[in-house]
Amino acid sequence: MLKKSVTFVKGIGEEKAKDLHNLGIYSIQDLLEYFPFRYEDYRPKDITEIKHEERVTIQGTIQSESVLRFYGKKKSKISTRVLVGNVLLTAVFFNQHYLKTKLVIGSKVTLTGKWDQHRLSITVNECKFGIGEQNSSYEPVYSVGGKITVKGLKKMINSAMEQYGNQIKEILPPYYLQKYKLIERKDALYKLHYPLNFEDAKKARRRMVYEEFLLFQLKMQAIRKFHRENSGGASINYDKENVTLFLERLPFSLTSAQQRVVDEILKDMATPYRMNRLLQGDVGSGKTVVAAICLYAAVTARFQGALMVPTEILAEQHYHSLKALLEPVGITSELLTGSIKGKKRKELLTRLESGELNIIIGTHALIQDEVQFHKLGLVITDEQHRFGVEQRRTLRNKGLNPDVLFMTATPIPRTLAISIFGDMDVSTIDEMPAGRKPIETYWAKHQMLERVLSFVEKELMKGRQAYVICPLIEESDKLDVQNAIDVHAQLQHYFRDYKVGLMHGRLHSSEKEEVMQQFSNNEVQILVSTTVVEVGVNVPNATIMVIYDAERFGLSQLHQLRGRVGRGDAQSYCVLLADPKSDVGKERMKIMTETNNGFELSQRDLELRGPGDFFGSKQSGLPEFKIADMIHDYRALEVARNDATHLVSSEEFWENSEYKYLVMYLEEQGVLNGEKMD
Template structure:
């Protein structure tokens, strides 16, 4: 297979320069890549129905014999009809094709064919227009349907795949070692490739799918585990001082046992000969930043520097303020580096960093700049890691001699995805909320009840509380949703003329955003009308109501993140989801929000309802793209593949044995985009 990945797609019969560009657009520039471009679906041709039983307005398969030659009828310039009659033995059907002269040679009088399409017309005169067809003696029960691009049909892709299968060497080397295939009950690569594209039957298709899914997950796990082992080089940055007890004593609150446990797990890692590589996963408000601060304090007490990277300037600024507050009792120098820091201040900051007088540097992607040099970087913390690629994480760690790594995520990630995305990390979970936190009540209402919701908000404001209102759009569009700014203006004039209404959205300048958030945090703004940028906003314990307009437009995990902005104090909080959605799937999502505040249950449900492709929105997590595995449906195979990957690397860490050569090539290929 490896050599077929070197063969240009143009080596296939019928694929010229123009068509090769279309195949490249599909992600198949080579013969090998085409064979690994699997069908997105299959048409079942195995159950033909009599013409009399053909369902109305629905594609079906009929078995007929052609009883007339194809006649040609030109109806206007550039339009020719090709017509013929066929019968299933009891009823006739008139078949029409547009501008398809090839039907004369392909549909012959007296021969039997399978046709697939809609049967229309009346009981007395049945018709089919441009159906798909194949000779009845060449029955392919399950016909592949491929993802298409303009200018390239599924049938053309299918023909190219058939030609590509003909180029497979005999015998075909199999990247999966024979003992592994036997132990895991997997078919051969040849059988899998032939039956994923042109399955003999449903059972063969399932065997092929199982084998290819396992192989893809195995290769992914091998790649992630090898990334992990790269960091297994010994580090000189052993933690000498465990200052966590001192840190906990300095806190103005009692840490949860989950926080203490997570800190202890990390400290144990950092005291070893190898660098820590750990994911800290916790729901909104579970206290991850305090854990990170405890570790930074111990690292600094041991003579190291720490770096804390966040995906946005707003979040970086919030973490800077929080970390400064946590580390203030120890007189440590905490600095902030973002793209908006002026040049002169930046030069001074970088000089202090090189000298070691800055103990903790908090920032955005700006930390990755080559001018950023640490004297002794010992701990790297990244927040909302799914927004960074694996390569970015590696770039920051290269600024030290194998520093310890803590990855934090407030997005609860189902264990299936955590295994996939963070397969190279150990896992700590914060599964308790700090004491005194009230459960947030959540309700779904339609727009007819909006006025009542505004009345409820006014009562809360009169009692000295504050409120968030979330809108999906930033500026006017053709839809009936007003922009955030216009919406805020209408609120102020029609509903809350005696109150202060602030606005926050992603297109404001950083200084404007900061001012809007500072005004709200200080209590000078009663209502903050915002887009989802507030997901990563400052903590405002006095905000006890959140109303989310058009709630059906958001994923469950995003709704949960937004809801996490309230309920930060001891006062009971309320989240109101406004939606006129009639779609059952959307309503199901919103009902889940009312039933639970458990972020992990919500994440599992989100993955089940939306699928892994949409879970994070745009592909931000830096993983190589999978072609066939489905993270929500294939968890059992993922576990099996992970076990096999670990076992293989115990016996052959560099994958140098001859029987692992094929797998090593596949790992290199899958991860080539990350190198």
């Protein structure tokens, strides 16, 4: 019944229903679950308890004639004196001239607004005549738009609650209600809309947050279970002895974090199910060597491996790194990009199809129709968020359900990782290799530019190289920020004895490759660039990075950029040129100078910006929750995930009637009839 159209609620016709659709409200259930985003506290306070600029409700008696003044076009201001307890204060009403005749001496009023401690005045935005008219000390505030007002929405929710409130069914099993001391669903919905106090609203919210997370995680874990059981992947029975020998031959020891993730991945590869795992690690944490070990293991089981990366520069770097590790043990690997053409390309593809070639590293060139594998067993995608779902799927389909490993150098807090990638297993390298020097980071104002450039020159004189990052390509009327073309011209003039290169997103890929190659070969000493160098460029001789207008970047992006230096033995530096106007901007600069830990930074970034901005709205893939908040409710998210994992894997969940509403939910979501996520 609650799934029926909202038009079944008394007082809601077709027109109102259309307006409600704009708020995402289609069914009776949607209306009942359209929760307030905050509550107004109407409990009258004593003047002595109120803080400056606090939003408050006070009760008192009008003591003076009100004074009305008009100014500008249709703007007005009323001032009157109100006695609250034994304190005489001023009440100010903007653009509410119609109240002039009602504000008479001796009348009792309940006023809500912003308190000014210095002037002993309140700027009123709500005025009620009489004392104690409020039904509740807590009033819900809803997000509305169009023709829907808060008052109108409350009326519609009241009607829905009166008509259908008794049809709200409990969907959580009694065990979980008792275990977490949660109130019943019907009670929670009622208290969210009509709380008597803060505690009421808190208990109700706690209950609905857990429910929302549990349903989301149940869906994720069920998809994962059925996807896994139906994937029919190949068991990669790798040669453990040879893998151990390969690890012993490495010119360095693995960190304990690297060893842990290698064990997790190899264990997954050996199962008959298709691996679907995310490997995340900070810049420089050693993901490439983990990839090499896993690719080697696949080859010992007579499978082929593929590594797909977003750019030719990155593909080339990975190719040289992997070749150095794998060639000595007899593993053949080749590079395939759009630049490789003609006879060389044809020969390479023939070797790949025949199985003579063990490992292929490349860009999206790997997903062309002409690329055929003999026996593809492991697909690794680096910086996977830069490829579309279809591109990833095309490569995966070139093998018989090969194991899939996604790698990212964008550290994502565990809370978010288990939410967004809930249908994946997540491996995390949270430790840096020994001996890597932390990058020293400084925040400088723009007026200190001369000193910063002098510091850059000292590094150049030692034979080092520098990056200079700008937010824009060309001058913009809209944004007063340094742009790459102007900065390039200025630096060419300043550093006359050095070669200054320019790179930005509008250059053709071959032009970008050429500039980057010149920088790699030290033919260019200073590279002025936009954020196109953010991912995967490895120039060990570059020891200094200057970021103009650093306050325009998020913490995670600043950290990614900073990770382009510090790749050699010499001490490296990052200078943030910024004059942030906002507290958030200042906080960002401060955090960057305090820590080099990407996971800590991403958590702080999330707290400062929220999950949508953290990922960028287009590619976030973040679930939309009605009441839960992934950042502030992360403990509930962890608990819900553990509960969902346990439920989905138990036979009782699928058979016991206690869980029927949860199973019905999964059926409605299409999870039980083959719904899949990439």
